[in-house]
Amino acid sequence: MRCEVVAIGTELLLGQIVDSNSSWIGEQLALAGIDCHFQVKVGDNPERIAFCLRQALDRADAVICCGGLGPTQDDITRDVIADVMGVALHRDEAIVEKIRAMFEARGRVMTDNNKRQADVPKGASVIAQMPGTAPGLVCPVGDKVIYAVPGVPYEMHEMMEGTILPDLRRRSGETAVIRSRVLKTWGMSESGLAETLEPHLDKLDETGHATIAFQASGIEGLKVRLTVKAADETAADAVLSTEEALVREALGDIIFAVDDETMESVVLETLRRRGETLALHESLTGGLMAMRMTAIDPALDVFAGALTRGVDGHVAAQDDAIALAQEAQAAFGTTYGLAAVTPSNHGDFAPGTVFAAIASPADGQATTVALPGDRRRLRNYAVISALEFLRKSLARNA
Amino acid sequence: MRCEVVAIGTELLLGQIVDSNSSWIGEQLALAGIDCHFQVKVGDNPERIAFCLRQALDRADAVICCGGLGPTQDDITRDVIADVMGVALHRDEAIVEKIRAMFEARGRVMTDNNKRQADVPKGASVIAQMPGTAPGLVCPVGDKVIYAVPGVPYEMHEMMEGTILPDLRRRSGETAVIRSRVLKTWGMSESGLAETLEPHLDKLDETGHATIAFQASGIEGLKVRLTVKAADETAADAVLSTEEALVREALGDIIFAVDDETMESVVLETLRRRGETLALHESLTGGLMAMRMTAIDPALDVFAGALTRGVDGHVAAQDDAIALAQEAQAAFGTTYGLAAVTPSNHGDFAPGTVFAAIASPADGQATTVALPGDRRRLRNYAVISALEFLRKSLARNA
Known part of the structure; x- marks a missing residue:
């Protein structure tokens, strides 16, 4: 069983939007045991879209096309699919009413343009999941099929999971x-x-x-x-x-x-199991480390908080980095303090040198790492290096 | 002048990596006045890559293919291009030496595999920019051309800007x-x-x-x-x-x-012009706001720092939010303090309610905004809403 993906939209070719939809669809197909050999991006041009759909149908058993189901004149996916199927479009009045109700629920009035979204190629069926105003379509072409889904990621995801992936599995007879x-x-x-x-x-x-x-x-x-x-x-x-x-x-x-674990989730989980807490001193990392911690520990029951301060952004030696970690530890009354900071004396250290320091109940320890040079990468790598230093230190003192 | 993009790599089809390279290339082509009608992703399969290259050459004047230039057996772009050109590969010894020198500079030994990266189709030339061990290629096919670039973004960018875009402009005769x-x-x-x-x-x-x-x-x-x-x-x-x-x-x-300005760059620039400073109280936003500020104000000359604290994550009323902003203002001795926080009494407020508060030299002010519900979006929108509140307040008191 093979399925291709055709992503539709001139904005994709112009690089105004990155086509992450195809990647997500590709991942789901792989997990369902369905091969995907080609993924194509094409602009809002009827001949070129038709060409892509026909070629994909030639090579594969199914095609998922994504985008171009909106209400504007640019949105021509419905029309092109009808053309490829060799059928006319008809307006599904039940869908018109559904769209009208969605608009009314938001206190807005449906325009005539939006009615176009209820146009369905004859012989095609509407996908039951319809979280937005753009209905998805299942369009049989001989013994093959074109699925049309909107480009809005959460709408597309719901239709893929609710209808398209089960339908593909059924068609493929794949049970593995x-x-x-x-x-x-x-x-x-x-x-x-x-x-x-x-x-x-x-x-x-x-x-x-x-x-x-x-x-x-x-x-x-x-x-x-x-x-x-x-x-x-x-x-x-x-x-x-x-x-x-x-x-x-x-x-x-x-x-x-x-799998979904991250460096910060692993460190936080280890501390939680041990009933220990952590505070940060952020100067080089200016909020980046706290942001990652609070994304998964909103209640701050393990991660107590951070001091985001300048100290001119850097310190002279490892011992000063330990002092900063201890300052955070003391300010929040936590088991550990953690800091990542750059040396102030650039003459003595290569660019990209970072001190990571841990304040523990008994003492402090620091390490020196060499990281990529540009500021954005340096900050991100400093966060991970400091957390990795803490992770290994915790593992040693289990 | 038309140019297509072929992105090569099974990991792209499997969704393990999002193909942002094609988007970036598409944007550069548009800015150079070169049309791009199709972009294709294909796996590491010689027949299918050859098919894509031939079809792209049929439809367009030039093809940029991205990826598959590494040292492993999966990396077959060089071989397939030679096949499409109808020529053999030869090993460029100068490139072998260049790769060897790169390995030695990092204190590592070049393996025999890496020598494959120096294989060049006869008649093709090597792109002068070579920031990594994978050389880019310019491969004439009749009066058309295939450009091959590595999938590592910064290597690809350098080759596009240094060689490919100027070459395409020259070929197209486009001066607009x-x-x-x-x-x-x-x-x-x-x-x-x-x-x-x-x-x-x-x-x-x-x-x-x-x-x-x-x-x-x-x-x-x-x-x-x-x-x-x-x-x-x-x-x-x-x-x-x-x-x-x-x-x-x-x-x-x-x-x-x-253009490249952001909400935070605009706020920081306004404060800088006025000779004023800012501190944050982050609880809901837990480092997110500081992270954005320090990314563009590393010296902390305007943005002084942040208190990242729990306060149970939320407060009872707008006045408490102002008190938090004032706490940050006092702690860092800045002109302004800024805070974004959720109400604690969920009964009285809809989900997604956020208080944004400013501590000014003379007084404090707060506003209440309604934001999207899930935590990740809520945090991000809270950051922007608070900064927008400050931006408008500064504009009123210019």
């Missing part, structure tokens, strides 16, 4: 599932990872033919992605857990997180 | 330039903007045929994009400035920024 597990690592290069895992690949192969792939992801670390196809979710999970154990044996404590 | 200006607005809906500008569109048309487009951009505001084609940069700027004046006359003070 594909599942991935992502192990996030920090502190080893991609080639280093490959070399370290090399001797274990045979064993990994034996346990269930999971594929293994590396993906450099900046401050989210270097990801090791295990992917497996299995009869059902339970079987897939079993294989992935065996493989994860093998990879952990090989890589050790450079794995800091799994 | 296309320029845009983006006016960012806050506080009016897209249909409201359209209605307000409607009576002025005729006048806008007269002044130089700039096109006008709206683009909803979340917390970056609703953008009004003016685009004009002109003989040169100076002529384009002149038309854009006239049009901007007309749009400003129609929209007034809802325009908060132009």
Whole structure:
């Protein structure tokens, strides 16, 4: 079973919007065991859209086209699909009423333009999920199918999950599932990872033919992605857990997180389990570290707060960084204080040098790391490096 | 002159990486006056890549293909291009040495795999800009051309700007330039903007045929994009400035920024001009606001710092929000304090209610805004709403 994706909209070609919809759809198709060999972006031009839809139908069993279902004259996806199907459009009065009701609920009046959104190619059906004013469509073409969804991400997601993915699975007769597990690592290069895992690949192969792939992801670390196809979710999970154990044996404590976990969620969770608390001194990182912590700890029960201050942005030595961490620890009365700061004496240190410091109940410790030079990356890497320093320190004193 | 984009990499189809490269390339092509009708994503499969390159060459004068120039067996772009050109690959020993030197500079040893990166199709030339170990290629095919660039964004950008865009402009004979200006607005809906500008569109048309487009951009505001084609940069700027004046006359003070300016850069610049300073009290926004300020004011000469604290995350009334702003103002000794916080008594307020408060030298003032419900959006909108409140307050007391 193959399915292509056609993203429609001149604004996509002009780079005014990044086409993240196709990526998301591609991910869902992969998880459903459906191949996707091509994804195309095309502008609001009827001939070119028709060309793309016909070519995709030639090569694949199904096409998901995304965008161009709005109320303006630019929105021509409905018309082009009718053309490709060789049928006329008819206006679905029930949908007109649904759209009218949505407008009225917001205290607004539906314009005539919006009625165009209720036009449906003959033989096509409207997708039941309709979170916005643009209905999605299921359009049979012979034994193949075109699905049309709006470009608004949450509307598209709802239709994909509610109708399109189940329909594709039914059509494909696919009952197997594909599942991935992502192990996030920090502190080893991609080639280093490959070399370290090399001797274990045979064993990994034996346990269930999971594929293994590396993906450099900046401050989210270097990801090791295990992917497996299995009869059902339970079987897939079993294989992935065996493989994860093998990879952990090989890589050790450079794995800091799994799947949706992040460096900050892991640190906060560790502190929560231990009943300990944390405060930050942010000068170089100016709010960036607090922002990441409060995104997942809104109640501030582990992360107590941050001092965001200048201190001229930098300090002379590791000991001064420890003093800043201790200042935050004292100000908030927490178990730990954490700081990341640049040295003031640039003559003595290479650009990109950062001190990370931890104030512990008993003492303070600091480390020096070398980070990428430009300010934006330096700040982000400083956040992760400081958190990684704390993570490893906590692991040593478990 | 038409140019298509082919993005290569199975990870793009699987949604493991969002293809932002094509968007960026599309934007640069548009600014250079070069049409781009199709952009395609394809996996690491030689037949399918060759198919995409041939089809793009059929339809357009030039193709930029992005990705697949790395050292691993998956990286087959070089081989496929040679195939499409009908030539063999030869190893460029000067490039081998360049790659070897890069490895040595980082204290690492070049592997044999990396030598593959020095393979060049006969008749192709290597792009002079080579910030990483993957050389870019200019590959003539008859009177058309394939450009190959690596998928690493900064490497790709350097090659596009240094070689590919100038080469495309030379080939197209295009001397006109296309320029845009983006006016960012806050506080009016897209249909409201359209209605307000409607009576002025005729006048806008007269002044130089700039096109006008709206683009909803979340917390970056609703953008009004003016685009004009002109003989040169100076002529384009002149038309854009006239049009901007007309749009400003129609929209007034809802325009908060132009082009790369942001809400925070505008607020900081206003304060800097006035010789005034600012401190924040962040509880709801937990570092988010400080992070945005310090990204552009690293020296903290205007933005003094932030108190990131719980206060149970919320307060009873506007007056308490003012007290928090005053606490920050006092702690840092600044001209102003700013706070954004949620009400504690949920019974009395709709979800998404946020108090924004300013502490001024003479007094305090607060406002109540209604924001989107989910926490991530609420935090981000609270930051922008508070800064907008300060921006308007400063404008009133100019």
